[in-house]
Amino acid sequence: MSFIDLIKKRRSxxxxxxxxxxxxxxxxxLEAARLSPSACNAQPWKFIVVDNPELKEKVAHESYGLFDSFNKFTHQAxxxxxxxxxxxxxxxxxxTLIKKIQYPFIDIGIAAEHFCLQAAELGLGTCMIGWFNEKPLKEILSIPKSKKVVLMIALGYPVVExxxxxxxxxxxxxxxFDSY
Ligand SMILES: Cc1cc2nc3c(=O)[nH]c(=O)nc-3n(C[C@H](O)[C@H](O)[C@H](O)COP(=O)(O)O)c2cc1C
Incomplete structure (x- = not known):
């Protein structure tokens, strides 16, 4: 598969x-994410893979609020x-301090896309999830309070209609080209 075909294949x-x-x-x-570039090669990420079915259900449950159905599909992943x-x-x-650019968030975006592109090449489906309940998620996975969770990725074999x-x-x- 050519690179552009892989990019076209990946979809949420x-x-x-x-x-x-x-x-x-x-x-x-994970290896594809590990090899991604980052500002000053800081690699400011940790990917926690949740594949224990009971734990995964709890995590999926924190990708939406009490009254909305947005992101409920995560239960299928x-x-x-x-x-x-x-x-x-x-x-x-x-x-980050001097240039006022949050490099870690850029880095994580790139690493997450590496992850998703590799998944697509393997025939797996992904959806990045940026809307979730951070506090309970941290409790479920014993993530220290001081850390910031910025993204989740739902992963599974796709059912493409x-x-x-x-x-x-x-x-x-x-x-x-050449100006704004
Ligand atoms: C940072 C980020 C956060 C996202 N959060 C969600 C989300 O919470 N729920 C969801 O269904 N899709 C989410 N998406 C997926 C986008 O909606 C999707 O990438 C976009 O509509 C383009 O479609 P495509 O990925 O199929 O090409 C997110 C994507 C990114 C990059």
Whole structure:
């Protein structure tokens, strides 16, 4: 598969089969995330893979609120990955302070996309989840209070009903040459 075909293949999956995922495949996705670039090579992330079914249910339950159905599809995913922001190294921290750019969040976005692209190549489906209840999630997974959880990834074998075109801004809207 060419790189652009892989990019086109990856899409957010919100319907999963209940087939279990072999940890060898999950480790391949983790390896892709591990190799991703980061500001000052700080690697400010920890990926917690939740594949214990009971624990996963509890984690999925924290991806939506009491009264909304948004993200309830996470209950179908056999695996949830929770991405924790780790302390960056001193140079990256100084950069954040001086340049006022939150490099760790950029780094985590890149690493998460590496994870999802590798998953897509393996025939797995993912959906990044940025809307969740951080406090109970930390309690469930014994994540220290001082840490920030920025993202979850639902992972499983996709049930794809029909291919849909990606809705994106045009090249003209999202890019320009030589000036804004
Ligand atoms: C940081 C981030 C947070 C997201 N949070 C959610 C979420 O909470 N629930 C959800 O269903 N999709 C979520 N998504 C998926 C986006 O809706 C999706 O990527 C976008 O609509 C483009 O569709 P595609 O991924 O199928 O190409 C998130 C994506 C990103 C990158």
């Amino acid at each position: 999956i919100r319907k999963f089969s209940d087939t279990k995922i072999d940890r060898v495949l999950i480790e391949k996705c 056999p695996v949830m990955v929770v991405v924790v922001t780790e302390k960056a190294n001193l140079t990256s921290q100084m950069g 029909k291919e849909v075109d990606k809705k994106r801004k045009s090249l003209d809207e999202m890019s320009s």
